[in-house]
Amino acid sequence: MAKKLVEIKNLKQYFGSPSNPIKAVDGISFDIYEGETLGLVGESGCGKSTTGRSIIRLYDITGGEVLFNGENVHDKKSGKDLKKFNREMQMIFQDPYASLNPRMTAGEIIAEGFVIHGLYKNKKERQEKITSLLEAVGLNKEHANRYAHEFSGGQRQRIGIARALSLDPSFIIADEPISALDVSIQAQVVNLLKQIQKDRGLTYLFIAHDLSMVKYISDRIAVMYSGKIVEVGPADDIYNSPVHPYTKSLLSAIPLPDPISETKRTRIPYTHEEQDETASFHSVNDKHFVYGKEKSFQKWMSNTSI
Amino acid sequence: MSETILKVKDLKINFKTYAGIVQAVRGVNFELNVGETLAIVGESGSGKSVTSNALMKLIPQPPGIYESGEIIFNGRDLIPLTDKEMTKIRGNDIAMIFQDPMTSLNPTMKVGRQITEVILKHKKVSRSDAKNRAIELLTQVGIPMPEKRYNQYPHEFSGGMRQRVVIAIALAADPKLLIADEPTTALDVTIQAQILELMKEIQKKSNTSIIFITHDLGVVANIADRVAVMYAGQIVEYGTVNEIFYNPKHPYTWGLLGSMPDLDNNSDELLRTIPGSPPDLIHPPKGDAFAARNEFAMAIDYEKEPPMFQVSETHFAKTWLLHPDAPEIPIPDAVARRIEGFLAKEDQVNG
Numbered sequence: 164m165a166k167k168l169v170e171i172k173n174l175k176q177y178f179g180s181p182s183n184p185i186k187a188v189d190g191i192s193f194d195i196y197e198g199e200t201l202g203l204v205g206e207s208g209c210g211k212s213t214t215g216r217s218i219i220r221l222y223d224i225t226g227g228e229v230l231f232n233g234e235n236v237h238d239k240k241s242g243k244d245l246k247k248f249n250r251e252m253q254m255i256f257q258d259p260y261a262s263l264n265p266r267m268t269a270g271e272i273i274a275e276g277f278v279i280h281g282l283y284k285n286k287k288e289r290q291e292k293i294t295s296l297l298e299a300v301g302l303n304k305e306h307a308n309r310y311a312h313e314f315s316g317g318q319r320q321r322i323g324i325a326r327a328l329s330l331d332p333s334f335i336i337a338d339e340p341i342s343a344l345d346v347s348i349q350a351q352v353v354n355l356l357k358q359i360q361k362d363r364g365l366t367y368l369f370i371a372h373d374l375s376m377v378k379y380i381s382d383r384i385a386v387m388y389s390g391k392i393v394e395v396g397p398a399d400d401i402y403n404s405p406v407h408p409y410t411k412s413l414l415s416a417i418p419l420p421d422p423i424s425e426t427k428r429t430r431i432p433y434t435h436e437e438q439d440e441t442a443s444f445h446s447v448n449d450k451h452f453v454y455g456k457e458k459s460f461q462k463w464m465s466n467t468s469i
Numbered sequence: 470m471s472e473t474i475l476k477v478k479d480l481k482i483n484f485k486t487y488a489g490i491v492q493a494v495r496g497v498n499f500e501l502n503v504g505e506t507l508a509i510v511g512e513s514g515s516g517k518s519v520t521s522n523a524l525m526k527l528i529p530q531p532p533g534i535y536e537s538g539e540i541i542f543n544g545r546d547l548i549p550l551t552d553k554e555m556t557k558i559r560g561n562d563i564a565m566i567f568q569d570p571m572t573s574l575n576p577t578m579k580v581g582r583q584i585t586e587v588i589l590k591h592k593k594v595s596r597s598d599a600k601n602r603a604i605e606l607l608t609q610v611g612i613p614m615p616e617k618r619y620n621q622y623p624h625e626f627s628g629g630m631r632q633r634v635v636i637a638i639a640l641a642a643d644p645k646l647l648i649a650d651e652p653t654t655a656l657d658v659t660i661q662a663q664i665l666e667l668m669k670e671i672q673k674k675s676n677t678s679i680i681f682i683t684h685d686l687g688v689v690a691n692i693a694d695r696v697a698v699m700y701a702g703q704i705v706e707y708g709t710v711n712e713i714f715y716n717p718k719h720p721y722t723w724g725l726l727g728s729m730p731d732l733d734n735n736s737d738e739l740l741r742t743i744p745g746s747p748p749d750l751i752h753p754p755k756g757d758a759f760a761a762r763n764e765f766a767m768a769i770d771y772e773k774e775p776p777m778f779q780v781s782e783t784h785f786a787k788t789w790l791l792h793p794d795a796p797e798i799p800i801p802d803a804v805a806r807r808i809e810g811f812l813a814k815e816d817q818v819n820g
Contacts, residue, residue: 207657346728430659
């Protein structure tokens with residue numbers, strides 16, 4: 164059994180007034196194993212980005228805990244501990260146009276982490292490290308002196324990836340890293356992410372709404388609906404034998420590049436079934452879990468052919 | 470044979486910028502029949518949105534220049550028309566659905582008024598008739614409680630519902646041609662599927678012709694009768710939806726099909742990518758614009774622009790690979806395997 168790198172326990176993230184909060188993330192629990200890619204899918208507003216941002220401490224969480232390598236992420240930390248933690252966990256953002264500082268060159272963006280953490284103080288050494296990072300993401304040395312606006316969308320996302328890699332993290336949260344890119348460029352970036360994972364043994368949390376890409380990149384997938392994880396399991400299980408009606412509905416809506424099957428496709432509409440406090444995770448098999456009331460789960464299972 | 474509603478001939482559109490003249494659309498030809506859907510696919514910057522805006526004469530001049538070409542709609546060329554004449558056509562004969570429903574609606578105006586505005590402008594009807602028609606339209610696009618929704622503002626609607634309102638506005642004057650510029654890109658898959666169903670239903674009912682612009686090949690397979698693949702301001706492959714998906718001829722189309730993972734994809738193999746990025750259209754490359762990114766490029770690709778080769782009666786592709794003297798290049802394995810997979814699945818279903 165692989166080691167658990169990240170454990171999320173009953174994570175809650177509420178926004179707005181405490182008397183009438185918006186429950187963006189409403190008590191979710193899952194684990195991310197070392198070296199795997201966990202895909203987190205769901206429609207906009209379901210809380211998937213909030214989950215990613217809460218895990219990496221961009222928000223102060225409302226409840227629950229996040230353990231990284233057994234250590235609580237949201238504990239009070241000294242500056243030194245925080246720095247150590249930040250080196251381990253990094254994020255790639257959705258919009259490569261908004262997430263890079265327009266006043267900094269690519270080299271400065273990548274080296275910012277070195278300045279903060281006091282690494283590679285020797286100028287030559289630092290240049291070398293920047294060059295090797297640029298090369299790792301398919302850019303070259305000359306690009307270090309250019310500003311963000313001089314790059315195309317795909318290249319900018321590569322800089323974002325190089326920046327995330329600069330401190331040799333072990334865990335990367337990629338929040339819709341390809342949705343702002345063109346189809347032909349998406350494939351380039353996804354291939355790059357897979358390559359880097361293989362080379363460096365990284366663990367990914369891959370947040371996206373493009374289900375076919377998620378299926379391609381993920382080992383396991385968690386499906387989120389209105390602040391809760393409704394189904395989690397190996398990618399193939401989720402796609403081939405989904406149990407939760409929401410997952411079924413989501414899968415039935417993906418358009419495929421196959422005109423004949425498209426003419427026959429019928430979308431399965433989803434009607435939300437209210438769950439009460441007895442709802443919990445039920446196991447379909449040892450890796451595939453569905454969230455719901457006992458009664459709902461029995462019903463869903465009887466509607467599923469495995 | 471059905472009737473042709475729109476014929477675009479050798480359309481060229483340039484933009485004047487400080488850096489030089491950008492040749493955004495470089496000689497586009499296509500036809501559209503009544504009741505048919507044409508999908509235009511391509512990357513950003515391939516000129517697909519400029520083409521569709523040009524059909525509505527929405528290109529600002531300056532900096533835009535209609536360099537040459539004809540847009541023959543219902544037997545009349547739209548290019549020489551004045552703004553005043555165009556106003557009668559816009560919204561009335563040709564209507565447009567934009568990508569982002571958040572920005573294409575007026576936030577300070579009630580939804581109902583935004584619909585009746587179009588009706589009152591183009592039809593000689595009373596206000597109360599216009600209101601009834603607007604409520605009817607809201608019902609048609611699947612908005613529940615249309616009487617109540619009529620008096621609400623856009624911010625009270627969700628993204629999918631807003632796009633339905635935009636469609637209702639586009640349909641208000643019974644257009645003959647509907648241009649949809651990435652109407653589902655900003656929406657979730659489930660909502661996207663609903664909007665596509667709605668558009669097909671409307672087309673069936675009123676025999677509207679649709680031009681659908683998108684970069685999502687799944688959506689194209691779902692909605693299109695005919696497909697035009699655009700690259701660097703030109704149509705590089707044109708054919709029926711089955712021809713494009715099951716018998717693609719242009720290496721760029723292979724690239725697009727290959728770069729999309731399908732659900733049966735083996736995740737151990739890398740996705741096929743199209744290396745590099747699209748060319749700069751201020752100085753379009755000599756020869757075939759796709760040559761630099763084409764692994765099958767031949768010497769002639771860097772010298773001479775290929776003509777449109779005819780593959781079948783309805784299928785055309787702009788690549789030298791179709792020249793009788795060119796070497797036989799088979800479709801790349803990954804793409805071929807996928808097409809076989811789709812067709813095999815089909816055989817299974819049909820027994």
